[in-house]
Amino acid sequence: MNRRDFVGLTGLATGALLLPHFPGFGGSLVDPARLLEPGLDVAAKKRLADVALNAAKSAGATYADVRIGRYLNQSIFTREKQVQNIASGESFGAGVRVIANGSWGFGATNDVTDKGIVKATQLAVAMAKANAKTQKEPVQLAPQKGFGEVSWKTPIKQNAFEVPVAQKADLLLAANAKALENGANFVNSSLFQINEQKYFASTDGSYIDQDIHRIWPTFSVTAIDRASGKFKTRDALSSPMGLGYEYLTPQAADKVAGPAGTGLIGYRNSYDILEDAALAARQAKAKLSAKSVVAGKYDLVLDPNHLGLTIHESIGHPLELDRVLGYEANYAGTSFADLAWKAKNIPYGSKQVTIVADKLQPGSLGAVGYDDEGVKTKEWTLIDQGKLVNYEKIRDQAHIVGQKESDGCCYADSWGTVQFQRMPNVSLHPGAAKLSVDELISKVDKGIYIAGRGSYSIDQQRYNFQFGGQVFYAIEKGKITEMLDDVAYQANTQEFWNSCVAVCDQSDYRLFGSFFDGKGQPSQVSAVSHGSATSRFNAVNVINTARKIG
Structure with missing residues (x-):
């Protein structure tokens, strides 16, 4: 196997390994358009949450909380001039945690109906009671007041899932091109996006609806000295962020100059992937003779x-x-x-x-x-x-x-x-x-x-x-x-x-x-x-x- 084939297969394997570790992954791969469909409305989630809380108390729980979650993710992988993989995933279900007889119990289900939630709750209570038989000290919860019905959203400017997949793939390929133009022999890039739609309710009296977004663009470039067979790499200096797609719209005000003599740029709330890819290639090439x-x-x-x-x-x-x-x-x-x-x-x-x-x-x-x-x-x-x-x-x-x-x-x-x-x-x-x-x-x-x-x-x-x-x-x-x-x-x-x-x-x-x-x-x-x-x-x-x- 030559180096090009090795790097290509390694990149694909890395992408495949990362996918199952997305938060909430465990549902199914879906069409990207599915990620823009609305989930359950808040009123429906509150009603289902009350089903769980009432079932927990009826079964003997002294405390209960329920999380109804819809987890969305998308990843795009490219190499040089090709898109290698695009995967969009969705997972939806409910988890119920209880204290009964001084011990924790937990149950979960992807059957988000009254019947499914009651069954998961009863399982959680049964688990807690079984655990209590061997537990030496009861669970002690720090007091927590209920907040009633509240919500919180990541203050994004542009939902990354609303940006066409082709546009995102084109940006990664443009970054690859910048790296190749500046001396890289190989380059792979990827973009990870996550949206957690989480509803929490508890017997303390809280009903909390949250919409959370995260994004991570990254790449790795390789430069080769063909005479010696020596190669060097330089990865992206991006940081994954709790932002929307606006993170990939670079703003001059978000840049911080690195030390004189390095050419490095630091990034805050936006990231210039094209600029970083070009510099990465030059630095990977320079590392060959460093x-x-x-x-x-x-x-x-x-x-x-x-x-x-x-x-x-x-x-x-x-x-x-x-x-x-x-x-x-x-x-x-x-x-x-x-x-x-x-x-x-x-x-x-x-x-x-x-x-x-x-x-x-x-x-x-x-x-x-x-x-x-x-x-x-x-x-x-x-x-x-x-x-x-x-x-x-x-x-x-x-x-x-x-x-x-x-x-x-x-x-x-x-x-x-x-x-x-x-x-x-x-x-x-x-x-x-x-x-x-x-x-x-x-x-x-x-x-x-x-x-x-x-x-x-x-x-x-x-x-x-x-x-x-x-x-x-x-x-x-x-x-x-x-x-x-x-x-x-x-x-x-x-x-x-x-x-x-x-x-x-x-x-x-x-x-x-x-x-x-x-x-x-x-x-x-x-x-x-x-x-x-x-x-x-x-x-x-x-x-x-x-x-x-x-």
Whole structure:
């Protein structure tokens, strides 16, 4: 098999693997026009929700909530001058969660009728009563007032599903063409779109209707040195966002210039895929002759599109309270930052590190009005000037840490899966003092600038890690000098965040995102954003990833 066939088959396989992990996927592939059809109206959903709540109480439940969900998704995959695959999916059903005899039970159905919902509810109550026989302590829910009938919508300007598929495919092919014109030998691109139409009701008295949109354009380009057979890639520097198709209509005001000498552009609420694809091709080609890094200690200057992943893995995950308590130990691991560690007041980071969690930030993947157990979303501080002060928690966890309310970060990726604690948006506060990227770099004597997400690894306690990137530039005596390659840095979470000495101001703040963050058994996915400005970390260990052994 030659490289072209290998890359083509790999791209197709990747696209096929991603499809089943869409939130709510499990229904059926449909005609794209189906995605624009209206679902049940609010009055019909309220009536069905009341059927579930009444059936739960009649069967002996002391608490119940029901989620009626319609989940829509579409993906488009292209390669060079061809469209490889287009898939549109729809999933519709209802999930009922109850507490009976102090224990949880859950049932779900795609038969969204009175009969189907009653049957699922009775199953949930029976499950709860069976679970209660072995449960040592009853579920303790943090109090939650009912909100009555309310609604929330992602404030999009253009529904991506209303844009013709041909127009979206043409944009991806145009990006491919830009990459090929600028030196790429191969390129594949894709566009993922999600719409969650979710209705929640509970015995607390809430009836919440939400319409949530997310979008992610991405690509990967490859440049080849045919004489040596060497090849290099550069992926898109886009971020998945909680926006509509307007994200793909670039606005000059949304662009942030990268460091002088790199040609990089940062993007906020809109993304220029053509511009990024052209630059990606030039950078992939330049990586073919880039100097291989000399391992050692360097000051690192990390772009938000790179730092977001490090935040996700070394702060977002270890501060999930269920992981801290050991609930995820069998699958995703535990956390070094457990309750005993927190009690010791060990610095998580330097004074420059203030980390906030939220489900509110406009344009973010995690932005919703209410979580999946009817809690109004908010912002709260996880790390305050380096000190760990809080975790991420939901209603049945709050009492464990002596708190009286949920943080509003409960989520299920479909009507057929039970909701549980998921990571909210977790972000690094920008610096208060005015500081540009070039000013930050000007104070670095020997360092490396890193942009883009690369390969990474982190241990089961989220402590020891290694991160790569997409592009790397040497910094010498305050200036970008040349492109580097084969760069990755190693540290442990505590050392790394304590080495943070400066963070650029709000004018450089941007979002990174994870569209398919996995957790739980059976596994579920969620989407979450991480904001930051470009930041500096001193004396971090850098390794050469191309170094041969023996």
